[in-house]
Amino acid sequence: MRLNIAPKGNTRKEKFMRLLGMLVIFTLVGWAFWQNNVSTLEKLQGRNSLWDQTKILDNAERDYIKGFVRGMRSEFGVVTKVHIMNEMITDISTEPKEMFIGLAPEYDQVILHFPSLVRLALGQQFIEDLEQNHFTGKFENDKWPEALQTALAMIWGKLLNVDNNVQPMSEEYNEDLHDPESSVNKE
Incomplete structure (x- = not known):
């Protein structure tokens, strides 16, 4: 059995508008699902x-x-x-x-x-x-x-x-730090 979710329509413009409508609906459902999960998580943590x-x-x-x-x-x-x-x-x-x-x-x-x-x-x-x-x-x-x-x-x-x-490290301090493995003074 083949799943056909392509929007039906008589013209290309109608198909495009239906496809756009489906994307908007899927986006809204996904957003609502996300908001519900965030709300539920906050309630559980709050309890x-x-x-x-x-x-x-x-x-x-x-x-x-x-x-x-x-x-x-x-x-x-x-x-x-x-x-x-x-x-x-x-x-x-x-x-x-x-x-x-x-x-x-x-x-x-x-x-x-x-x-x-x-x-x-x-x-x-x-x-x-x-x-x-x-x-x-x-x-x-x-x-x-x-x-x-x-x-x-x-x-x-x-x-x-x-x-x-919290102060960032000074440039003078950063220059003193070097990686001994990448140093030119290898033994």
Whole structure:
């Protein structure tokens, strides 16, 4: 059996227009399929990235945190998880290249886990300040959602600052580098 998908028409112009119409339809279907896959992937990644047992976060706060998570993944390649728990956080199992932010508002507990390169970029003093000082007094007044958003903005800003401060190698340094295998001074 032979598959005949050639457009039918009485004139060449009609055949061409039908062929053009088929191409437009196939393109639109392909684009819609792609958009559906992107949307589904974002939903799946979003479900795993933010876990709020307290149900205190409103939609705007949830969207802000999810945007931060997406930005960390797209800009820096860092998988990020934010967990807000009702019980004390005792055991966290994170991947070495994963950023984890855990809050237990009832217990005034903050746990931060950063991948080694992110930890290096942020600096130990900055991380300790976030863990020990930034959320102080915010849990009693239920001001921790704002403090969390501020902490995420501070992390983002600090990482962007590091990214912008990276200087290219100087020409003088580049001239000193050479491949010993391609050198004219072979033994």
